[in-house]
Amino acid sequence: MEVTFKDVSLSYDGTREILHHLNFTIPEGTLVSILGPSGCGKSTTLMMISGLLAPTSGKIFFGDKDVTKQDALARKVGMVFQNYALYPHLTVLENIMFPLKMAKVKKPERKKRALELAKLVHVEDQINKKPGALSGGQQQRVAIARALAKEPSLLLLDEPLSNLDARLRIEMREEIRRIQQETGVTTIFVTHDQDEALHISDHIMVLNNGDMQQFSSAETLYDNPSNLFVAKFIGEPVINTLAIADFQGELDQHVPADILKQAVSVGIRPEALQDHDSGDDTIAAIETTVKEFEKYGREKNAQLDFHGKKLLTTEIENTLEKEQKLTLYLQKSGFYLFDQDGKRIFGGDQDVK
């Protein structure tokens, strides 16, 4: 089911707005992540899609149907909560059957479908246990099976991996991707972890302070951040940010003067600082001093001083000494300029050929 938000705003108390004028369309059959830091309104957005929360203004559409006034009961979406919210007094099978029971499906049919789902999420050997006896990952699987039981038009997942350990998190995110592709259900996934979002989603929506920052594919998000927030939020290690005033004429020859005049901040991805000239892609060279050099595994990181500001690079070929002078070559892909409002005015696809 396609989900459309038209100018949706929300405030809990009538004075302070949590979400401001959200406009977006989630295409049918895709897996979309809503990504943002804590408190940015991503779970709230999900609650509004589910119908547990009603928007203060604006309209929500499922396909062509206006569902703004419908509550969670009427919208028939499936949802996995952050702490799973499995009914503790029911067994795994009964938990999966519960939505079917509410839909008055006959008992043998209920059981058959629940067993199929248990198989899909690989918990068929746990069906007679209570949720309390399961591990976090198993509870997670049961919660997904329960959400899928009534064949929802939409599957909503609210930070589903945050209670799992690192290894299980990677396993479960692949599982979610597999289940989504097997069932083809439109899935919306809330997370604060960019790694999760980048790995499994078709599209990512970045939210901050109740405003949508960017809604695009993971690759676009990284290569063409629409503003400074997205550039800083996406990418590990974090992008180097400098004020335009930190440059002393190094950029004058390489960036059009009218753009340079508007620019306020400069963003340089750590991999866009190389200690060797790559020819065409190099936009400018800067003189720096090495402050710190670390090498572990196949990673070589260096912290550098550039006119008194710190820079981080991951693209070092040679071994460096502390306090050594080093010329770094700025790469076009991974170099951005942002204006006063944080909007990108230079860099990304528009300027990389």
Place this chain on the structure above:
Amino acid sequence: MLNEKPTLKSTAKAFLYLLPMLLITVTFNIYPIIKSFMMSFYTKYDFFTDKVSRIGWDNFKFIFSDPDFHIAVKNTLIFVVGVVPLTVIISLVIALLLNKIKWLSGLFRTVYFLPFVTSTVAIAQVWHWIYNSDYGLLNYFLSLFGVNPISWLESPKYAMLSLIIMSIWKNLGFNIVLFLVGLNSINERYYQAAKIDGANSWHQFTNVTLPLLSPITFLVTINGVIGSFKAFDQIFALFNGNPGPSKSALTIVYYLYQKFYTEWKYGIAAASGVVLFFMILVVTVIQLSYSKKHVHY
């Protein structure tokens, strides 16, 4: 040390810590229990010299053939069955309503809790007045619907009903507070999940509230059953030191009281206490085994 082996010294030390509580428990709980069990077999006994001349089953034979004791057992069972289920249902309903209102909920909680902190005698005096057949509030209220005056406290037909109504009212306060605690401890997420799963308000109540509230319901029921089996003070106060008109409110504890304090038949009083003990024990064991299946912790 966590892995220390118990030694004579450490055990002695532990007993020293336990001693104050043990002293109180043994003196006021354990000893009287053992003594009353023993006393139920004393058939010839001098209370003042504490001399037992004969022991045997006569006390039990007596009470099992005593018509008064039969009445007492019957009345006690009627009282338990009349009070406990209604108390549980009414206090749950009131707790659910209180949980819904935000406005003045603190005031209402206090009002409902008041009976619990008020003395039974004071409550009984107020109800005495409510039940008065000539100028009582209840008969006045019923007269509005054209019901003829009822002798609530004087008629053997209504005495037990009057007692049950007052006891339910008295029990509500504490049970409502317990249910409110239980309701507040249910995570809101379960209701959200149930809503998403397509459960309407009634299904949310039967599938989330009731099962997750079952430990509290169980506590309230056990508490209510034991308390009702031991009913005495409210009878004494409501009927001015009588077990109701023509023994219509005679309970086992009241029977025990009469045998002990007015007839000085200590052995028989003790025997009726033992019977009551086993009645409560059986009912509680039944409840416990039922709870294994239906109470979800």
